[in-house]
Amino acid sequence: xxxxxxxxxxxxxxxxxxxxxxxxxxxxxxxxxxxxxxxxxxxxxxxxxxxxxxxxxxxxxxxxxxxxxxxxxxxxxxxxxxxxxxxxxxxxxxxxxxxxxxxxxxxxxxxxxxxxxxxxxxxxxxxxxxxxxxxxxxxxxxxxxxxxxxxxxxxxxxxxxxxxxxxxxxxxxxxxxxxxxxxxxxxxxxxxxxxxxxxxxxxxxxxxxxxxxxxxxxxxxxxxxxxxxxxxxxxxxxxxxxxxxxxxxxxxxxxxxxxxxxxxxxxxxxxxxxxxxxxxxxxxxxxxxxxxxxxxxxxxxxxxxxxxxxxxxxxxxxxxxxxxxxxxxxxxxxxxxxxxxxxxxxxxxxxxxxxxxxxxxxxxxxxxxxxxxxxxxxxxxxxxxxxxxxxxxxxxxxxxxxxxxxxxxxxxxxxxxxxxxxxxxxxxxxxxxxxxxxxxxxxxxxxxxxxxxxxxxxxxxxxxxxxxxxxxxxxxxxxxxxxxxxxxx
Amino acid sequence: xxxxxxxxxxxxxxxxxxxxxxxxxxxxxxxxxxxxxxxxxxxxxxxxxxxxxxxxxxxxxxxxxxxxxxxxxxxxxxxxxxxxxxxxxxxxxxxxxxxxxxxxxxxxxxxxxxxxxxxxxxxxxxxxxxxxxxxxxxxxxxxxxxxxxxxxxxxxxxxxxxxxxxxxxxxxxxxxxxxxxxxxxxxxxxxxxxxxxxxxxxxxxxxxxxxxxxxxxxxxxxxxxxxxxxxxxxxxxxxxxxxxxxxxxxxxxxxxxxxxxxxxxxxxxxxxxxxxxxxxxxxxxxxxxxxxxxxxxxxxxxxxxxxxxxxxxxxxxxxxxxxxxxxxxxxx
Numbered sequence: 001x002x003x004x005x006x007x008x009x010x011x012x013x014x015x016x017x018x019x020x021x022x023x024x025x026x027x028x029x030x031x032x033x034x035x036x037x038x039x040x041x042x043x044x045x046x047x048x049x050x051x052x053x054x055x056x057x058x059x060x061x062x063x064x065x066x067x068x069x070x071x072x073x074x075x076x077x078x079x080x081x082x083x084x085x086x087x088x089x090x091x092x093x094x095x096x097x098x099x100x101x102x103x104x105x106x107x108x109x110x111x112x113x114x115x116x117x118x119x120x121x122x123x124x125x126x127x128x129x130x131x132x133x134x135x136x137x138x139x140x141x142x143x144x145x146x147x148x149x150x151x152x153x154x155x156x157x158x159x160x161x162x163x164x165x166x167x168x169x170x171x172x173x174x175x176x177x178x179x180x181x182x183x184x185x186x187x188x189x190x191x192x193x194x195x196x197x198x199x200x201x202x203x204x205x206x207x208x209x210x211x212x213x214x215x216x217x218x219x220x221x222x223x224x225x226x227x228x229x230x231x232x233x234x235x236x237x238x239x240x241x242x243x244x245x246x247x248x249x250x251x252x253x254x255x256x257x258x259x260x261x262x263x264x265x266x267x268x269x270x271x272x273x274x275x276x277x278x279x280x281x282x283x284x285x286x287x288x289x290x291x292x293x294x295x296x297x298x299x300x301x302x303x304x305x306x307x308x309x310x311x312x313x314x315x316x317x318x319x320x321x322x323x324x325x326x327x328x329x330x331x332x333x334x335x336x337x338x339x340x341x342x343x344x345x346x347x348x349x350x351x352x353x354x355x356x357x358x359x360x361x362x363x364x365x366x367x368x369x370x371x372x373x374x375x376x377x378x379x380x381x382x383x384x385x386x387x388x389x390x391x392x393x394x395x396x397x398x399x400x401x402x403x404x405x406x407x408x409x410x411x412x413x414x415x416x417x418x419x420x421x422x423x424x425x426x427x428x429x430x431x432x433x434x435x436x437x438x439x440x441x442x443x444x445x446x447x448x449x450x451x452x453x454x455x456x457x458x459x460x461x462x463x464x465x466x467x468x469x470x471x472x473x474x475x476x477x478x479x480x481x482x483x484x485x486x487x488x489x
Numbered sequence: 490x491x492x493x494x495x496x497x498x499x500x501x502x503x504x505x506x507x508x509x510x511x512x513x514x515x516x517x518x519x520x521x522x523x524x525x526x527x528x529x530x531x532x533x534x535x536x537x538x539x540x541x542x543x544x545x546x547x548x549x550x551x552x553x554x555x556x557x558x559x560x561x562x563x564x565x566x567x568x569x570x571x572x573x574x575x576x577x578x579x580x581x582x583x584x585x586x587x588x589x590x591x592x593x594x595x596x597x598x599x600x601x602x603x604x605x606x607x608x609x610x611x612x613x614x615x616x617x618x619x620x621x622x623x624x625x626x627x628x629x630x631x632x633x634x635x636x637x638x639x640x641x642x643x644x645x646x647x648x649x650x651x652x653x654x655x656x657x658x659x660x661x662x663x664x665x666x667x668x669x670x671x672x673x674x675x676x677x678x679x680x681x682x683x684x685x686x687x688x689x690x691x692x693x694x695x696x697x698x699x700x701x702x703x704x705x706x707x708x709x710x711x712x713x714x715x716x717x718x719x720x721x722x723x724x725x726x727x728x729x730x731x732x733x734x735x736x737x738x739x740x741x742x743x744x745x746x747x748x749x750x751x752x753x754x755x756x757x758x759x760x761x762x763x764x765x766x767x768x769x770x771x772x773x774x775x776x777x778x779x780x781x782x783x784x785x786x787x788x789x790x791x792x793x794x795x796x797x798x799x800x801x802x803x804x805x806x807x808x809x810x811x812x813x814x815x816x817x818x819x820x821x
Contacts (some may be wrong), residue, residue, distance in 0.1 A: 382628065450627070461618055
């Protein structure tokens, strides 16, 4: 149905252009670069017009448009230096540069730079705290991508790994266990505090390893199960872990306080490099003493963690293990016949995914200075899954895009969209009133994600930025075609 | 592993016996609560098992169809029939039967529509695609409920009489519990008759066994699947009415939690197996009631979900075919 609609729209489009004297044949004869440039110019012009009419215009929109044109038009992947194809690194590096410099050009004194234009509907650019959340969720989505995208195992309990990471940070970088007293390189601990206080960098590693062990423990008995059963079992674990977190302040009636119940573990020590490194190298001693700039430090650190995750993702995908994952995803029986040890390979996918979930969880706990049980619901598992599905399972760029977009929506985008909608169409709206009660858009957040999931699965199951291999799988279907006619709607 | 399982069941039985000896009357009262819970779970679990039997799809949205059924019933009871507590028996019966029919019809149509829109286009896709779509549908239905009734609890007045049916040496069985069973049993009998005796039921069983062969025998597979979803939705609607009447309050996320418990019941009994779903639902209902009600060393209601999911995981890992299911090559 969608394909037919697409063809109709495209035919209409060419008829319109033909009226203007540019028919299809003539367009195809133009050089490729010219076509690319024309198309990009047209889209950027539409974008600028939208910003001008529906958003808030600032002249800084023009240099931004220039950057987009510069990135999209030339074919960087053709660039070679001395026979080596370095061109494919240009766009990732440019995107990275934009991300790294974001705190400098987009934020001033802890708020969004007022010199920037405001987008239509979505409003201002993301704040720094949102950017930190986006980076953390990119890590988690990439972690889930190991399991869902590469190995093709549906994990509906990823929030368990997030929780495990957060609580590891809570146990080893706060005063939760008041009877113990062990300090290893912790920052910003006032004298006289009790409990475990480890350096946050050590805690990140510990959280990753502990979560990976949990992943293996969950995986070993359950990974024998077929796809949908595995999904349910992981969902079960995803429900049990937060319940342990909620009720863990008096485990088995012994009075042992593991998780501090619904109050959560707070405060958690801030990250930092300590005074010695501060004096000799200039790294911040304690992120929290940076004032309005502390979010910048948190963001840059998160970016480094994301880079690490992306590196591991891309290298593992092309490794022997990664190819084994993809083989299992495409045909488990054939993979097993080719000598791939199913259990071991799947367990590795689980452990790797869990590791990054744990690190991300621990880092987010350090950023929020607490691990609270009401952060860990089934919703979050689906939220992260939605990121992976929307962007494109198995594709690193797609997953990064999906995670950034959805986490942005979650933290501030939906509020902005709601404000825009109510301002224009709500009661006393500036355009005309379509509804009479203020619409609470963030209330329907998960309904919106549900719509995204259903629409993506029905119309574009490979995601917005698919990996070519995964797209082929969805196109052909992995299972035997049924004998009778299935009418596709 | 058999040793481990035997040990676990042994501990469970010992715990029940000690609790029974400590207070037989109290124990029986709790057991009645468990029976009532189990009846509600059975209605929902059957929907999971019907759909799984025919499509091998875990219909995640089923719990939310049940929740919407509860909301339809709440609306019918409060706004249409205007029932009040301590009303006359005649209006009560008319109102319950009327609400039951409306809720069943509405949920059946809703469920069949969901299948038509969201699951049928994905029939040939990889196995996980419809499952993911079902999760999405579940969230959409929850948000429809939020938009309709708001994020808080919708209260249903306690219209069922709470007087005792019989009372005997400290054991009381109240009318509200009996009415739950009185609604559930005819619905279940109707289902058994439909599946075992009618032509459409025969088509359903054939499609569940082998879809391709059924198609070759001239069975309209798509229509049969639609009918199955209609039936499952109807059961969920009945469950919603019973839940709304008995528990008196319902919220947008009620269906998700109860749906998971009911799914566990279906797996416990052997998914795809109709008597198994009822048996599993009763067992889970008893476990929940005993866990929350008994006094001697019971973990308490904070841990109900964890216990139910632990059962689910243990069953899936050690006996994926469930209590009454048959072991299939794929099932392991």
